[in-house]
Amino acid sequence: MSTGSMADHAYGVLRDRLVLLEIAPTHPIHEPRLAEELGVGRTPIREALKRLETDHLVVSYPRRGTFATAVDFHELNHISEIRQTLEPLAARNAAGNKDPEIKAEITAYLDTIDALDETANQRSLLLLDVHIHRLIYKASANKHLEETLVRLDNLVTRIWCLVIDQMPPISEHITEHTALLRAILDGDADLAAQLVSAHVNHFEQALRRAP
Numbered sequence: 001m002s003t004g005s006m007a008d009h010a011y012g013v014l015r016d017r018l019v020l021l022e023i024a025p026t027h028p029i030h031e032p033r034l035a036e037e038l039g040v041g042r043t044p045i046r047e048a049l050k051r052l053e054t055d056h057l058v059v060s061y062p063r064r065g066t067f068a069t070a071v072d073f074h075e076l077n078h079i080s081e082i083r084q085t086l087e088p089l090a091a092r093n094a095a096g097n098k099d100p101e102i103k104a105e106i107t108a109y110l111d112t113i114d115a116l117d118e119t120a121n122q123r124s125l126l127l128l129d130v131h132i133h134r135l136i137y138k139a140s141a142n143k144h145l146e147e148t149l150v151r152l153d154n155l156v157t158r159i160w161c162l163v164i165d166q167m168p169p170i171s172e173h174i175t176e177h178t179a180l181l182r183a184i185l186d187g188d189a190d191l192a193a194q195l196v197s198a199h200v201n202h203f204e205q206a207l208r209r210a211p
Contacts, residue, residue, distance in 0.1 A: 006044035011051050013038060018057040018068055019154045020126055021161045029058060029066040055151050071158045079156050080204045086149055087200050088193035091180065094139035095189040102139045103185060109135060110181050118171040125170040130157060132177050136196075139184065156203075163210035173203065 014034070017023045035045045049066055052058045060066045094102075109132055133153045137146040160167065167173075176199050183192040 006040040007047035007051075010034070010038050010040055010044045011048035014048055014052060015055065015057065015154065016127065016130075018052065019130065019157050019161075020123060021071070021158060023068045025068050025071045025158075025162075027068050029068065031066070055154060057154065071162050073159055073162070075155065076159055076204065076207060079152050080200065083149070083152055083156070083200050084197060086145060086152075087196045090137055090140040090142075090145055090149055091184065091192035091196040092189040093141060093145070094136050094184045095187050095192045097139045097141055097184075099139075099141075102135075105135055106139070106181050106185055110178065110185075113175060113178055113181075116171055116174060118169065122164070122170065125174065126157070126161070129170065129174050129177075130154075132174070132181070136180075136184070156207075159207060160203075163207065166210040167206055176202070 014023070014029075023029070029049065031042060031045050031049075035042050038045070049058055049060070053060060053066075057069055058066050059069050097103075112128065130153065134150055137149045137153075140146055140149075164170075180192060180195040180199060183195055
């Protein structure tokens with residue numbers, strides 16, 4: 001495995017752990033331990049951490065080290081404001097995407113949702129939700145839009161994890177994606193935009209009722 005692919009692997013693993021708060025907010029990142037655990041060198045870990053700092057998931061301090069960022073519930077206002085503008089754009093673009101591989105991936109996720117096991121562990125359900133969002137962003141076929149929305153979704157998922165015990169079941173949130181994914185498959189850009197806007201708004205309101 002090349003240094004670049006090792007860094008990509010480390011980045012993916014660490015990103016999910018940070019997003020799901022498996023690395024607790026404000027906790028230090030121990031580079032040697034992570035390198036040993038993931039079976040990679042220190043250089044790939046450092047490259048991954050640089051990317052994660054750009055994602056606002058870690059922060060580095062001179063002579064102190066690198067730490068997971070705090071989760072600030074007050075950021076929800078700013079994140080939701082941007083998502084309400086960009087998520088409908090991504091959904092519209094995705095509905096216009098004719099790529100058969102993208103359509104096959106969307107169909108596969110619809111099948112997964114239809115067969116959803118509500119008793120599955122919390123981590124699996126959270127990652128399913130995250131991956132559905134990432135697929136829609138990828139389907140937008142706009143790399144800048146995709147990167148921005150992935151970063152914002154990661155941040156809002158951290159807020160969700162902070163209050164998840166006070167939120168409705170994860171499975172209910174996931175099944176809301178069914179109509180959206182079908183609208184994207186059908187190429188109905190207007191409906192897809194409307195549904196994702198309602199989804200973002202509903203999720204924000206649920207978060208606000210939780211604390």
